[in-house]
Amino acid sequence: MTDRGKSDFVYVAYIRTTPERLWSALTSRDFAQQYWRGAHPEAEWKAGGAWKLVLPDGRVCDTGEILACEPQKRLSIRWRNEFKPELKEEGWSLCTMEIERVDETVKLTVTHSMERKGSKFIGAVSDGWPQILSNLKSLLETGSVVLGPKYFPK
DSSP: OOSSSOEEEEEEEEESSOHHHHHHHHHOHHHHHHHTTTOEEEEOOSTTOEEEEEOTTSOEEEEEEEEEEETTTEEEEEEEEOSOHHHHTTOOEEEEEEEEEETTEEEEEEEEEESSTTOHHHHHHHHHHHHHHHHHHHHHHHSSOSSOOOOOOO
């Protein structure tokens, strides 16, 4: 978090995989459902395409628009929470995932930000992203996740 009237969350992971396999993991509904703790993305994977995160029971958690879609390099999503009224009222955030090969690994940098100081939404994703990305890394490297499906209350 910063004091500039903006809230930021940044997470960097080094994953023993390829950019192609990581990209597929980020954009594949079935694979993503394993590391997103039961939720899954549905999207038109192209700039200007619609994006949403769907909970295991079919409810839409988050919605957005794909702003940049460069396979194996960069994915940027205009993102808004739809699940909790107090988070939805904060408005739109920006989530950017950057992929870079580093030796025999891939560096994944996830930056989630909002033009709002002290954002509750960025506070919430600051708890959620480490769980999701730890699962992603573990699934790609070992074939299993660290944290199983999460219960999403009604």
